[in-house]
């Protein structure tokens with residue numbers, strides 16, 4: 040089965056919040072939607088969960104007349120006066136499923152989500168991570184085909200967030216779920232999914248793998264939103280770029296002026312390739328694991344790069360290379 044978002048638009052208070060969204064999401068996969076605050080992520084998920092109607096367009100599936108996602112909310116939305124067991128089984132009780140079946144399903148789901156021993160506690164007796172597991176269990180017990188996750192881990196600290204992301208990946212594989220996960224954290228989107236859609240001002244600007252997004256953003260808006268890149272202004276003459284940092288061939292649609300896109304990671308290397316970039320002096324570097332953030336000076340301009348640890352030394356000059364012909368927006 041494949042889910043299709045076709046020409047989806049949403050207008051509220053005469054303001055266009057979503058503008059002609061078209062997406063194809065195969066079942067048994069995780070699709071991440073990455074966008075800043077206010078870009079329309081929640082508005083989109085509300086439509087996919089049938090909590091709201093779009094102004095135009097449709098959400099359909101080729102094997103399901105009435106596709107509807109189950110939401111897991113950012114703020115958990117647990118019922119404070121109910122125990123974990125009562126929260127998790129709420130949907131089944133509302134659907135009048137018999138008690139024996141409820142108990143059996145609850146046992147399985149509580150175990151899978153590692154909260155069996157918490158079943159008698161109330162939400163205010165749980166940590167944020169535990170509450171999020173309860174919210175997940177409450178959704179999973181309904182056997183959803185499509186799970187919609189709205190920034191579910193944004194209030195967790197970094198370590199726990201990574202743990203929960205891994206957990207979601209495991210759940211996806213175990214239950215063959217289709218998950219649409221919205222977030223404004225790039226690392227969350229990249230860790231979870233190999234297919235990420237960038238939502239800016241209600242428009243899906245690009246859908247690609249994390250690597251392709253980083254190495255080949257299709258617009259300066261996407262490049263700026265992804266951050267972690269140097270943008271160098273210069274002149275263009277016959278597909279050749281002229282600037283203080285780099286002068287040479289580029290890939291561009293601009294004709295007079297543009298900005299050279301140099302992401303911190305991935306495009307500029309110290310290893311020799313066919314595309315010489317520039318010579319720079321290392322001013323400073325900061326270690327973070329296998330990579331270092333290196334600050335270099337090129338003809339008076341400062342450039343940030345992530346390079347393999349110990350590949351350069353402070354106060355030395357090095358020739359740098361591009362992996363491929365760089366892009367100018």
Ligand SMILES: Nc1ncnc2c1ncn2[C@@H]1O[C@H](COP(=O)(O)OP(=O)(O)OP(=O)(O)O)[C@@H](O)[C@H]1O
Pocket residue numbers: 051052054056074075076077078079080081082083223
């Ligand atoms: N009912 C409404 N009437 C008018 N404007 C609305 C309405 N609902 C949302 N908006 C506006 O639509 C835009 C998108 O809102 P939405 O909540 O979908 O964004 P978001 O990407 O989920 O943001 P966040 O990450 O902060 O939750 C915002 O500018 C918001 O103010």
